[in-house]
Amino acid sequence: MFDYEIRLLKDWIEKDNAFFDIASYELRNKNTIGEIILKNDNVIISGIEIIEKLLNEYNIQSEFYSKDGDYVNKGIIGKISGNAYNILIVERIMLNILSLMSAISTKTSNLVNKINGKTKLAATRKVFPSLGNLEKLAVLHGGGDTHRWNLSESIMIKDNHIALYGGIENAINIVKKYKSFTKKIEIEVENEEDAFLAAKNNVDIIMLDNFSSENAKETARKLKEKYPHIIIEVSGGINEENYLEYVDENIDIISMGKLTTEVKYIDYSLEIEI
Known part of the structure; x- marks a missing residue:
C-alpha cells in the first residue's frame, strides 16, 4: 500500500538532495532524535501512515x-x-505532506460537521497530479466522501463527452456496453430537461452542474419523485460560504473542488533534541 506515493516522495527527496546536502554532510555518521511539533489547535490530523x-x-x-x-x-x-x-533531507517533504493532508482533513471535517441531514460532502478530481490519492485520503480522514479515485472507478459522462458523442442519449447508449455490474454510470447535466432525459435512459447518478441552490432542490425533488433510486449530486460554483444552501433531503451528494484546491496549511515543525 502507498507504493507509488512512497516512490514519488523518495524521488522528490533524492532530487532535492542532489549529489549531497552540503550543510548536512558532516552529520552523516551521527544519530539523533527529533520531535514533530504541531503548531495549530483544532486539527484533524492526516498523513501519519504515509509518513511512517x-x-x-x-x-x-x-x-x-x-x-x-x-x-x-x-x-x-x-x-x-x-x-x-537522513532525518534532515527527509524533513521538508515530511512536514509538507503532514501540512497539506492535515489542512484538507481539517477543512473537510469543519464543513461536514455543519451538515444536518443525509447529504454527503465529497471531493472532486481537482487535485494535484501525483498527490491526488493523498489529498483524497485526507478528505476521507476528515469525514468526507472521496468521489472517484480514478477514471475507471465509475463511468462519468461529462459535457465534452456529450458533445463528442452527439448528445446525451448517444453518449449513454455508447458507454453502456462497457458497464460492469460493479460500475455506475454518472452524467453531468446543465438543466432540468437534460436531467430527465438522462434519468429516462437509466443512468445511476445525475450531477446537476452549476445549478442555483433553489433550482437544484426543485429539480432534485422532481427527479426523486419519478426516479427515487437515482443518486443526485450537485457541483459547480459551490464553496464553504454557500454549500449549506444545497443541503436537502433529495440531494445525496455535494461535491466541492475547493475542499482540495483552497486550503490553509497546518503548521508543523521538527525540533532536534541535543
Missing part, C-alpha cells in the same frame, strides 16, 4: 501519539530517531 512508511525507507524510527483522523491540538505529535543526515 516514508521514514522507514530511510531507516528512521518513528513513534506517533495520534493516528490519522484524530482531533489534535498543538504540541508534540511524534518522535523520530535515526541517522541525522
